[in-house]
Amino acid sequence: xxxxxxxxxxxxxxxxxxxxxxxxxxxxxxxxxxxxxxxxxxxxxxxxxxxxxxxxxxxxxxxxxxxxxxxxxxxxxxxxxxxxxxxxxxxxxxxxxxxxxxxxxxxxxxxxxxxxxxxxx
Amino acid sequence: xxxxxxxxxxxxxxxxxxxxxxxxxxxxxxxxxxxxxxxxxxxxxxxxxxxxxxxxxxxxxxxxxxxxxxxxxxxxxxxxxxxxxxxxxxxxxxxxxxxxxxxxxxxxxxxxxxxxxxxxxxxxxxxxxxxxxxxxxxxxxxxxxxxxxxxxxxxxxxxxxxxxxxxxxxxxxxxxxxxxxxxxxxxxxxxxxxxxxx
Amino acid sequence: xxxxxxxxxxxxxxxxxxxxxxxxxxxxxxxxxxxxxxxxxxxxxxxxxxxxxxxxxxxxxxxxxxxxxxxxxxxxxxxxxxxxxxxxxxxxxxxxxxxxxxxxxxxxxxxxxxxxxxxxxxxxxxxxxxxxxxxxxxxxxxxxxxxxxxxx
Numbered sequence: 473x474x475x476x477x478x479x480x481x482x483x484x485x486x487x488x489x490x491x492x493x494x495x496x497x498x499x500x501x502x503x504x505x506x507x508x509x510x511x512x513x514x515x516x517x518x519x520x521x522x523x524x525x526x527x528x529x530x531x532x533x534x535x536x537x538x539x540x541x542x543x544x545x546x547x548x549x550x551x552x553x554x555x556x557x558x559x560x561x562x563x564x565x566x567x568x569x570x571x572x573x574x575x576x577x578x579x580x581x582x583x584x585x586x587x588x589x590x591x592x593x
Numbered sequence: 594x595x596x597x598x599x600x601x602x603x604x605x606x607x608x609x610x611x612x613x614x615x616x617x618x619x620x621x622x623x624x625x626x627x628x629x630x631x632x633x634x635x636x637x638x639x640x641x642x643x644x645x646x647x648x649x650x651x652x653x654x655x656x657x658x659x660x661x662x663x664x665x666x667x668x669x670x671x672x673x674x675x676x677x678x679x680x681x682x683x684x685x686x687x688x689x690x691x692x693x694x695x696x697x698x699x700x701x702x703x704x705x706x707x708x709x710x711x712x713x714x715x716x717x718x719x720x721x722x723x724x725x726x727x728x729x730x731x732x733x734x735x736x737x738x739x740x741x742x743x744x745x746x747x748x749x750x751x752x753x754x755x756x757x758x759x760x761x762x763x764x765x766x767x768x769x770x771x772x773x774x775x776x777x778x779x780x781x782x783x784x785x786x787x788x789x790x791x
Numbered sequence: 792x793x794x795x796x797x798x799x800x801x802x803x804x805x806x807x808x809x810x811x812x813x814x815x816x817x818x819x820x821x822x823x824x825x826x827x828x829x830x831x832x833x834x835x836x837x838x839x840x841x842x843x844x845x846x847x848x849x850x851x852x853x854x855x856x857x858x859x860x861x862x863x864x865x866x867x868x869x870x871x872x873x874x875x876x877x878x879x880x881x882x883x884x885x886x887x888x889x890x891x892x893x894x895x896x897x898x899x900x901x902x903x904x905x906x907x908x909x910x911x912x913x914x915x916x917x918x919x920x921x922x923x924x925x926x927x928x929x930x931x932x933x934x935x936x937x938x939x940x941x942x943x
Contacts, residue, residue: 549813552806555806559802645832645834645837647832648824653836656844657840657844657847657925660851661928661929664929664933668932668935726906727907728907729829729830729906729907730830731828731832734829734833734910734914738909739906739909745917746879746882746893746913749875749917753875753920755924756871756928757871759927759928759931760927760931764934
């Protein structure tokens with residue numbers, strides 16, 4: 473394996489690892505705002521690392537240039553999307569945990585085929 | 594260690610996403626999951642070398658369709674109404690799915706060179722004609738726009754009809770001269786409030 | 792789409808700046824996909840959807856009145872029919888020039904060029920119809936939520 477292949481391997485694996493870390497964060501965080509934080513930041517970094525790893529494997533310079541554009545687009549739109557999400561949640565009045573522990577809104581609850589409409593606890 | 598096809602995790606995710614969409618009662622989450630389902634389909638099509646279809650699926654399914662479903666959500670409830678579980682739809686779905694899977698056993702392996710679809714002389718005509726008569730590299734466009742152009746005319750008419758249907762169902766009482774946000778004007782521009790709605 | 796608490800324009804500064812950066816590129820990419828359908832994946836359907844997505848993004852961030860000024864209702868209603876008319880019209884022009892319906896080889900001096908022009912023309916018609924229909928459906932949903940007659 474050439475050094476380029478080894479570098480690609482390292483970048484791809486670390487990118488995937490960061491995405492997994494983001495996923496674990498989404499599952500473990502207590503509140504919507506912290507979960508968005510965990511979902512967006514490691515995922516952008518992980519996707520960026522995967523793209524850089526793919527750039528090293530591209531056939532010619534044109535594939536690399538296209539991947540640079542894709543990376544720029546990702547870095548521009550990913551954080552903006554999570555910013556828009558959190559802004560919309562805040563404008564709808566979603567409270568963060570700790571502000572008022574008994575305040576729940578429907579955006580926070582997901583019932584999978586249950587009987588109750590809103591999670592009371 | 595036997596090689597696992599890349600499509601297998603995508604199919605498993607498809608299955609999980611579909612089950613979740615059917616079972617979730619929070620409609621916002623279900624709308625997002627339909628977008629994810631379309632994105633997984635797009636990955637599958639790309640793996641099968643059908644880039645045109647993958648492109649359309651990403652743009653329409655994961656893009657516009659999710660926005661329109663969310664727009665519908667703004668007009669209705671946020672949760673699905675609880676309905677009693679019935680056995681008949683479940684049985685129908687299982688039987689239909691099993692029949693479809695049984696039908697795929699008869700199909701040739703994916704990409705096999707001696708599949709009937711590759712042996713038919715029509716295919717040779719298309720491929721040969723796209724290179725010599727058209728000088729256009731993208732055979733999909735050649736087939737869509739010229740060899741099967743009549744079908745594409747029908748598809749465009751279907752899209753137009755869908756737009757007309759949406760117009761008839763959703764736009765109520767809108768006339769050419771109405772200003773957009775003032776529903777209480779009479780049709781002659783006077784300020785008399787109307788009795789009936791819109 | 793209806794806003795629970797309508798945000799003022801100056802609250803949305805990040806979204807406004809980023810969308811102002813992105814929308815020209817989205818529209819340019821839509822045009823690229825439309826005209827490069829011959830050489831790569833693309834064509835009228837994808838291009839119409841991408842073009843409409845740019846305008847819908849503009850409408851979501853800057854307000855429905857702004858996007859209705861840029862793309863009026865009248866244009867959208869006429870455009871969706873005009874695309875189908877262009878498509879059928881190309882077929883009729885072929886018939887008037889002596890060939891069968893939708894046989895493009897008579898559109899230019901050379902059959903290959905004629906077919907190329909024919910494909911470009913009908914893809915333009917398809918792109919126009921798809922763009923106008925997507926904007927139409929978006930307007931129908933968004934207007935309904937905005938009028939007091941619609942559901943809250």
